């Protein structure tokens with residue numbers, strides 16, 4: 121261990137025991153090294169002044185020089201506020217405070233010259249800066265220039281360790297670095313990407329000489345972090361491949377060939393072919409397959425699942441496909457039975473709805489191997505359900521299944537069955553690469569031919585009658601319509617009322633017996649839900665009023681309109697899923713997003729994105745940008761997303777570079793045995809040691 125870097129933090133000048141205690145508790149900073157790894161999140165550039173006339177062209181923070189020409193602390197309504205008029209030779213703006221007024225006010229004098237720093241916002245028809253930093257010009261820091269800004273906490277603030285206090289410490293420490301930080305990336309990588317040396321990067325990130333250097337420091341440190349993460353993931357995957365022997369299916373088998381040559385209902389798309397080939401090569405390899413298939417809604421995942429299962433069956437194994445809901449399981453059963461009606465195989469369904477007596481028979485037939493393909497809900501992972509020899513399990517719409525449930529499947533056979541996970545929720549490639557680092561990822565990036573694009577439009581309440589008129593015309597043509605309402609936990613009652621009101625309005629406008637309206641929502645009993653759903657699937661009702669319970673997977677090709685009410689409240693991936701319910705047949709389909717007149721910037725961006733594109737991956741990228749990776753993936757995998765400096769959402773190209781570089785190095789030197797990789801290996805081992813449950817690398 122490097123002595124300098126491991127020096128306890130209280131020995132840094134300006135720290136002392138009290139502050140050290142706080143730094144440890146609040147920021148987990150115990151040593152010099154930890155402090156160096158507390159990175160700034162932006163920089164203040166005080167090297168120049170803007171003028172007020174430039175404000176419309178400035179994004180982010182700005183520094184101004186001018187005089188106070190008015191001070192007003194009248195109470196407006198209930199809220200206290202202080203408003204200052206601030207003028208330079210080009211114009212006048214307001215500075216406002218809502219808090220800390222009694223501290224700020226005494227330091228402000230009319231007609232005195234000040235330096236002001238903050239973020240200008242456009243309000244009404246003029247600019248104002250809320251809560252700016254303000255100091256008399258004659259007291260301004262003569263050492264102007266670039267300063268790093270750090271996150272802090274309330275407790276640290278109280279001991280003078282606000283951003284500025286921390287900056288004093290880090291910049292002092294950065295200036296003491298003198299061959300204390302050794303390089304850990306091999307020369308080949310440094311020169312390939314023209315990265316600055318590691319020590320320089322640490323100096324420049326905390327105490328930059330200019331913005332360009334700060335940026336280069338950031339890039340280099342981000343790459344380093346991502347590179348080690350990717351190395352770790354690739355090695356972990358390698359180890360798990362070696363540990364788990366996979367069942368080998370030596371051939372594709374006669375059932376597969378019979379189906380493929382004689383009964384395929386339509387030619388496979390190239391993307392489907394490619395994915396089936398990838399799966400085929402997993403099955404031959406002797407490795408245990410853990411593969412994620414991402415394919416947009418309607419890309420034909422079911423057929424890929426079936427072909428996968430037929431390979432197992434042809435090799436004397438059983439196969440199972442698991443869907444998140446009863447309706448979906450039923451649909452899969454029907455589709456698969458239809459596809460395989462000419463094949464000598466037995467397909468059955470097991471779900472919560474199946475009667476006890478029937479279930480007993482099913483259990484029996486599974487154990488003696490009579491059933492070849494089992495379709496089911498999560499009922500099929502119950503311990504009671506035993507197979508003779510389960511060879512592969514397909515999990516459809518995986519985001520509804522937890523990791524624990526997936527793990528249970530492993531134990532369904534002496535040798536764990538191969539696992540194919542299918543999802544229609546596209547995850548941006550760079551994120552998938554990281555979060556599903558242990559899964560192989562296949563992508564069906566092509567829709568079957570002949571699909572008409574879905575027309576998507578955004579409307580406000582005042583167009584409702586026009587839209588109802590449009591629905592009526594489509595129904596007259598024999599089409600069906602979904603109308604979906606949001607249902608979000610916190611405002612459940614309110615949402616429920618909205619749904620009911622909506623339902624009443626719709627039944628008034630579309631009265632029986634000419635029109636039949638179904639309704640499905642989360643408060644209904646499952647049997648009632650299924651009953652209503654079935655009416656719609658069978659075309660007995662023309663309108664389906666629902667909450668998002670219908671989001672996943674339902675296939676009603678005759679439905680041509682999807683209306684989403686309060687669309688501004690839905691997330692992007694949800695909107696995309698919902699839209700995927702239409703456009704499944706040969707008819708032209710429409711998705712109509714209804715929203716209130718006042719919507720947030722973010723909602724607007726979501727709706728615009730939906731109107732602009734139908735490409736699930738593009739939508740996923742925007743979603744990632746808006747929400748960040750943690751929200752998209754849930755807390756489950758968030759540990760992996762605990763990055764110090766890199767950002768999986770924003771640093772796309774660095775993730776790819778890091779992944780490619782890590783892969784190249786491991787291809788060339790799988791055990792990191794070469795002398796030039798010793799440094800990397802050492803760092804990697806120390807990283808992996810800190811994580812429990814991780815196997816050692818040799």
Ligand code: ADP
Pocket residue numbers: 386387388389392415416417418419420421422423544568569675
């Ligand atoms: P998803 O990927 O959303 O699960 P499905 O498997 O339900 O999609 O397929 C959507 C529709 O496309 C189904 O009606 C299916 O029969 C049809 N389909 C699948 N593959 C093809 C193909 N290669 N050519 C034409 N139609 C196809």
Ligand code: MG
Pocket residue numbers: 421422516673
């Ligand atoms: Mg599907």
